[in-house]
Amino acid sequence: MKFSSKKCELPPGDMGWPLVGNMLFFFQSFKDGNLGSFVSYFVTRFGEGGMHKAFMFGKPSIIITKVETSRKIFMDDDNFNRGMPKYILKILGQVQVGGFTKEESKRLHRLTTPIKSDLSLSSNYFDFANEIVKKSFEKLVAMEEPIDILLAMKRPTFEVLMRILIGDGVDHDLVDVLFEETIYLIRGCHGLPFNIPGSSHNRRLKARGAMAKIYQHILDERKVMIGKNKTRGKSNILLDMMLDTQDDDEQGKGFNDEKIIAVLVSYTFAGFESVGLVAATAIMYLQKYPHFLNKAKEEQEDIVKRRTSSNEGLNFHEIKQKKYLSSVINESLRIAIAKTIFFREASTTININGYTIPKGWKFLTFSWNYHLDPHTYVRPKEFNPSRWDDLEPKPASFLPFGVGPKMCPGANLARLEVSVISSLLSSLL
Known part of the structure; x- marks a missing residue:
């Protein structure tokens, strides 16, 4: 990449209709579960150059369709910002608080480091994740009526997320409301951002407001509890860690209440949907193809035989030993996360691949375009863990969690949750 002051020479493409741009076609393709048709339109009509201009999410944009270009952009933290659409940032509360400074982003990055570390996952998170999923499975086994697998997988993964964000001492009724409102928040992101009474966007704004009130209530209660317990030890709960920054707030680097709530809503939004979807995908395909399930069970049985005691349960070390299970998870991630969109925004006018892109333009890439690429994955629509x-x-x-410096901080945690779910499933079926 290099800077350029020449007149902008944009890649070929289609800016769509006035005001809405290409969004009607995009949302219809998304709703139909066929984002490939949206991307194929640009490639078929304007060639395979890998960059196409469009008007997406209210902004002039560049759609990226080639792996090499995507990697170049997403690894460049100096010339590109995150680029999330403004209406989503508004829903998450980040517009209202004025966004996050570089110092705040760095501090948040440091606070979330334990979630990314294998050692921390094993010592801080594995036991309660295993316990939450196990209890959830016991309830499901006891049920006589038909089960919505996707919803059933979302609940335990949500409870694991809540344990990491706010701890386990929160009123269960509040957690139930947070669960329901988060579902509305995510559902609303699949529609046009027009705040009309009764619209999906209007409902998701209400959901965000309800979540903010609950998180403020939890925040206020936590402050009172902290005030009574002056000698509390170091916590691995994100809410507590962010509150600690208020105590040693130097040069305005601490998080105020509004920004803490914005972080909690953002992490709830980002961490809720995908893990449950991947877990449900793994379960669906393992049930559909018994030979894959049998291979997973054989691996589980071999590991159980090596246990020193018959009373031992699943542990983190065993999870790390499961090579075939890792392949099942990779394949589930590849298929389930095929509809994810990754955003970046040019922080300066920049020259890339011979085109000059103005500052402020969005860059979008779709995991669909890569996860279902027949040049990389033979028969890409087939579920086949052995391909790995x-x-x-x-x-x-392979972009289940993004790429580059701004990739999802909860990637390892997500894999851990799906591993626990799949391991317990293979022992039950």
Whole structure:
């Protein structure tokens, strides 16, 4: 990449209709579960150059369709910002608080480091994640009526997320309301952002307001509790860690209440949907293809035989040993996360691949375009964990959690949750 002051020479493309741009076609493709048709329109009509201009989410944009270009952009933290659409940032509360400074972003990055660390996952998070999922499975087994697998998988993964964000001492009724409102918040993101009474956007704004009130209530209660317990030890709960920054607030680097709530809503939004979806996908395909399930069970049985005691349960070390289970999870991630969109925004006018893109333009890439690419994955729409035995995808051709410095901080935690769910499932079926 290099800077350029020349007149902008944009890639070919279609800016769509006035005001709405290409969004009507995009939302219809998304609703139909066929984002490929949206991307194919640009490639078929304007060639396979890998960059196409469009008007998306209220902004002039560049759609990226080639792995090499995606990686180049998403690894460049100096010339590109996150680029999330403004209406989503508004829903998450980040517009209202004025966004986050670089110092605040760095501090938040440091606070979430334990979630990214294998050692921390094993010592701080594995036991309660395992316990939450196990109890949830016991309830499901006892049920006689039909089960909505996707909803059933979302609940335990949500409870694990809540344990990390706010701890386990929160009123269960409040957690229930947070669960319901989060579902509305996410559902609303699949519609046009027009705040009309009765619209999905209007409902998600109400959901965000309800979540903010609950988090403020929890925040106020936590402050009272902290005030009574002056000698409390170090916490691995994100809410507590952010509150600690208010005590040693130097040069305005601490998080105020509004920004803490914005972080909690944002992390709830980001961490809720995908894990439950991947877990449900794994369960669906393992039930559909018994030979894959049998291979997972054989691996589980081999590991159980090596336990020193018959009373031992699943542990973190066993999870790390499960190579075939890891392949099942990779394949589930590849298929389930095929509708994810990744955003960046040019922080300066920049020249890339011979085109000059003005400052402020969005860059979008779709995991669908890479996860279902037949050049990388043979028969890409088939579920086949064995493809991962000797598969080494090109960098950025497997994007379940993004790529580069701003990739999802909860990637390892998400894999851990799905691993626990799949391990317990294979022992039950």
